[in-house]
Amino acid sequence: MNVVVLVKYVPDPQGTPELDDAFLVVREGTEGALDPGDEYAVEAGLRLVETHGGEVTLLTMGPETASAALRKGLSMGAHAGVHVVDPALRGSDALATARVLAAAVRRRPFDLVLAGVESTDGSTGTVPMTVAQLLELPSATFARALSVEDGVLRIERPTDLGFDVVEAPLPALATVTGSAPEPRYPTLKGIMQAKQKPVERLALADLGLSAEALAPTQRVVGLTRAQERAAGEVIQAGEDTAKRIVDLLAEAKVL
Amino acid sequence: MTSREIDPLDYLEVDRLLTDEERAIRDAVREFVRERILPSIGEWFETSEFPRDVAKGLADLGLLGMHLTGYECAGANAVSYGLACLELEAGDSGFRSFVSVQGSLCMFPIWKFGSEEQKQRYLPAMARGEIIGCFGLTEPDVGSDPARMRTSARRDGPDWVLSGTKMWITNGGIADLAVVWARTDDGVRGFLVPTDTPGFSTHDIHRKLSLRASVTSELVLDEVRLPEDAVLPGVVGMKGPLSCLTEARYGIVWGSMGAARACFEAALEYAKTRVQWGRPIAGFQLTQEKLATMATEINKGLLLALHLGRMKDEGRLRPQHVSMGKLNNVREALGIAREARSILGASGITLEYPVIRHMNNLESVLTYEGTNEIHTLIVGEALTGMRAYE
Structure with a gap:
């Protein structure tokens, strides 16, 4: 089976992304990595082709530096990469991104598209579903386990009470959560083989898309910093201790 | 930008x-x-x-x-x-x-x-890690002067029979295969000794205060009988074991800087958060002098390691080059570990921080794979053409 995994190169996932004047994430000249959330999707894809045969192709859209995300996934064991890189794509919103990714997926036969749940930088969480919609695929979201049998994708989706089992006929799209099996380490051999694996570079024209058609339909208009957490209150043991604790719990509407 | x-x-x-x-x-x-x-x-x-x-x-x-x-x-x-x-x-x-x-x-x-x-x-x-190896060269009475080893291998019909004791052998007690260097009539030769061969036994060395997360053992070879094909055919003489040591020492040139970096990181972090007289100790001149010296030596050591690495990849690296690297980098790493310990004050002596662990480990690294002194003399010999150690 052919699995396409949507991957994203994000600024240092441990740090706080820098924003420019237009509230766009600064991607040039910053250290970055394959989005850790996407690694779970890569792992899920690798496991499926290890069971069923076939190949995992990584697809990313991003500046030149985004090739590092492909290289990481290839060193984990993915077979090929596709990198959509075009200056006109700078500042693309989630819808434009989904259009580009869908157009790139469509170019070759595929059975399954996998993605993380959301990126750690933009965190819109809408791209996978939009890609599914554009490709007219059933989508199974928030998978913690995936299997394929007789052309049917089956996932487990954790819920508050337990988990749902969701099935969809292939071709389909699924998003993979961080409770799926841990991503493997790239081995030394994997790292060294990665540079020999094919990576196709595509520009917008190769996808039959124009910059005008991809103009953002949404933009960030403002930014408010998250409120810093106030210091907690330490209640000293004394006569009123119990009453103060009960008052606080009532204030917090716990009682 | x-x-x-x-x-x-x-x-x-x-x-x-x-x-x-x-x-x-x-x-x-x-x-x-x-x-x-x-x-x-x-x-x-x-x-x-x-x-x-x-x-x-x-x-x-x-x-x-x-x-x-x-x-x-x-x-x-x-x-x-x-x-x-x-x-x-x-x-x-x-x-x-x-x-x-x-x-x-x-x-x-x-x-x-x-x-x-x-x-x-x-x-x-x-x-694949299915067979773990150990390397038997050093003996209880033979360290820097391995050519005087006592362990011997004699022929008995087609077989080899090995006798002797090897000491301070990393991985000894967990090894499946020992590469043992022994005297023969032709000179020193290397033998591949499966550790379940009769006559072969090991005793782990306890009460170490260094390299504690690593097994160090004594190997005892008591009339260990091996088939003819247990000998490494490609080398006779001390250049066999010494070439292995050059490989391993090359790794130490780099590794020691890793231990140094870990100590430096711990010291820097500690200095920035430890407050005395109302401000972080990182703001005091004496601490800054320590940190600046540590950082300088780590960067110099890294450049040295990288230079030797590029030489090795070009096939130009000689054992004398590696000696200079090991000599410098382990010495500096140990100095950095001690300096880091002083920045951490009393906290520096606990295992809550990595510093004293690295410091103790580096005491072994200073000695094994050629002591600091021997590497100094190898550099001295390369400079003067005169051998000062035998």
Whole structure:
């Protein structure tokens, strides 16, 4: 089976992304990595082709530096990469991104598209579903386990009470959560083989898309910093201790 | 674009001198160390335990014999091997020692001097970590002067019979295969001794205060009978074991800087948060002098290691070059560890911080694989043409 995994190169996932004047994430000249959330999707894809045969192709859209995300996934064991890189794509919103990714997926036969749940930088969480919609695929979201049998994708989706089992006929799209099996380490051999694996570079024209058609339909208009957490209150043991604790719990509407 | 700030952990931007592949290998080992070694190393050190599952993890990562080619080895370049040693030793010298012994001291001589049959039989299994090796050269009475070893191998019909004692052998007690160097009528030769051969026994050395998360043993060979094909056919004389040591010492040139970096990081972090007289001690001149000196030596040591690595990849590296690297980098790493300990004050003596563990480990590293003194004299000999040690 052919699995396409949507991957994203994000600024240092441990740090706080820098924003420019237009509230766009600064991607040039910053250290970055394959989005850790996407690694779970890569792992899920690798496991499926290890069971069923076939190949995992990584697809990313991003500046030149985004090739590092492909290289990481290839060193984990993915077979090929596709990198959509075009200056006109700078500042693309989630819808434009989904259009580009869908157009790139469509170019070759595929059975399954996998993605993380959301990126750690933009965190819109809408791209996978939009890609599914554009490709007219059933989508199974928030998978913690995936299997394929007789052309049917089956996932487990954790819920508050337990988990749902969701099935969809292939071709389909699924998003993979961080409770799926841990991503493997790239081995030394994997790292060294990665540079020999094919990576196709595509520009917008190769996808039959124009910059005008991809103009953002949404933009960030403002930014408010998250409120810093106030210091907690330490209640000293004394006569009123119990009453103060009960008052606080009532204030917090716990009682 | 804003002007780049100085990165305290890569002051001279040595990172930029590495290829993407070298960086990726470095990052993979660093991540492994962060996830699999750092959370438990204090405990392993305290209880003197070598965790076998971590050894398996190192094999799965592809680190065992990574700089060798063929036979399921990764075939990475010397710089990548050095970077792996550095990251491992930033975790603990014990794990770098394990990888050095397996790859450089045991797999290397088989790869370099072994018969095709020996290579096929041992190298893939050693790369997978299914066979653990140890290297028997040093003896109770023979350290810097290994040519005077007493362990001997005599012919008895087609067989070889080995007798003697080897001491301070890393991995000895957990090894499946010992590469033992012994005198023969023709000169020193290397033997591949399965550790379940009758007459072979080991005794682990306890009460160590250094390399506690690593097994160190005595090997006893009491009339160990081996078939004719147990000998490494490709080398006779001291150049056999010495060439292995050059390989391993090269890893130490890098590894020691890993231990130094870990100590520096701990000291820098501590100095920035430890407040005395109302401000962080990092703001005091004496602390800054220590930190500046440590950072300078780490960057110099890294550049030296990288230079030797590039020379090795070009086939230009000589043992005398490696001696200068080992001499400098281990000495400086030990100095950095001690200085870091002083910055951490009393906290520096506990296993809550990595510093005293690295400091104690480096005391071994200063001595093994050629003492600081011997490497000094090798450099001296290279400079003057006069040998001052025999």
